[in-house]
Amino acid sequence: MLDTLREMLSYTFLTRALLVGTLVSLCAALLGVSLVLKRYSMIGDGLSHVGFGALAVATVLNAAPLAVAIPVVVAAAFLLLRISSSGRIKGDAAIGLLSTCALAVGVILISLSTGMNTEVNNYLFGSILSMSREDVILSAAIALTVLVLFVLFYNRIFAVTFDETFARATGVRVGAYNALIALLTALTIVVGMRMMGSMLISGLLIFPALSAMRLCKRFRSVIIVAAIISVFCFFLGTLVSYLAAIPTGASVICANMIVLLLLTAAGRLRERMK
Numbered sequence: 001m002l003d004t005l006r007e008m009l010s011y012t013f014l015t016r017a018l019l020v021g022t023l024v025s026l027c028a029a030l031l032g033v034s035l036v037l038k039r040y041s042m043i044g045d046g047l048s049h050v051g052f053g054a055l056a057v058a059t060v061l062n063a064a065p066l067a068v069a070i071p072v073v074v075a076a077a078f079l080l081l082r083i084s085s086s087g088r089i090k091g092d093a094a095i096g097l098l099s100t101c102a103l104a105v106g107v108i109l110i111s112l113s114t115g116m117n118t119e120v121n122n123y124l125f126g127s128i129l130s131m132s133r134e135d136v137i138l139s140a141a142i143a144l145t146v147l148v149l150f151v152l153f154y155n156r157i158f159a160v161t162f163d164e165t166f167a168r169a170t171g172v173r174v175g176a177y178n179a180l181i182a183l184l185t186a187l188t189i190v191v192g193m194r195m196m197g198s199m200l201i202s203g204l205l206i207f208p209a210l211s212a213m214r215l216c217k218r219f220r221s222v223i224i225v226a227a228i229i230s231v232f233c234f235f236l237g238t239l240v241s242y243l244a245a246i247p248t249g250a251s252v253i254c255a256n257m258i259v260l261l262l263l264t265a266a267g268r269l270r271e272r273m274k
Helices: 002-009 012-037 043-061 065-086 093-111 118-125 133-152 154-162 164-169 174-195 202-213 219-244 250-274
Strands: none
Touching: 002 012, 002 219, 012 154, 012 202, 012 219, 012 250, 043 065, 043 093, 043 118, 043 174, 043 202, 065 164, 065 174, 118 133, 118 219, 133 154, 133 174, 154 164, 154 174, 154 202, 154 219, 164 174, 174 202, 174 250, 202 219, 202 250, 219 250
């Protein structure tokens, strides 16, 4: 096992992937708990589809992918938040509308320009080989910013996650902190898409949170356990991907799925034994 790990770390692209993947896994786990509890977890899926559309635009314009995707996905996150808060369209419907439109536009643009090539497949399902040194530096900087902001505003995020009405009554600017959660989620989605793919990145938000909720009840405990599970599953998925020569994103999600199934089964067994 140690020889395998040393062999993996001898490859520069795998070292980059492990660095960015660990940071993205932490960000996704922290934000995923709030999104799941607020019943807004599918925002990750919607924003990832918007990200694919933005990457398609960047491909057509020969522009830097992250430079185009970051502002577009952040704008989409704020748009979803505004639409949902207006009450005219429910949150899930707004996500469905925006995500399918963005995905359709992206597919059309790619088809008219370069065709459905390997690069498009990397955007959809992820590829650790597609990350350049510049991508890694920018991704790491963004992920660290997300982590710092989450820690700094942890108490306010906790308040708006559980009871927006009470938080508003105590003077918390609920709209501003919901916008902060949307912003941090958008940044995490964009950073993780190059490695996990737009079709799989939302799994990093949902699976660790659900798994942690099978073990813990307190918010802080759930966040800590979700972060541990997320990082563990990322390393396990990457290891299996390396050994079996299968896509990393899919392997990481399958690792998360297995952990969730095992914890769910263990929980039900424990209930029966009582």
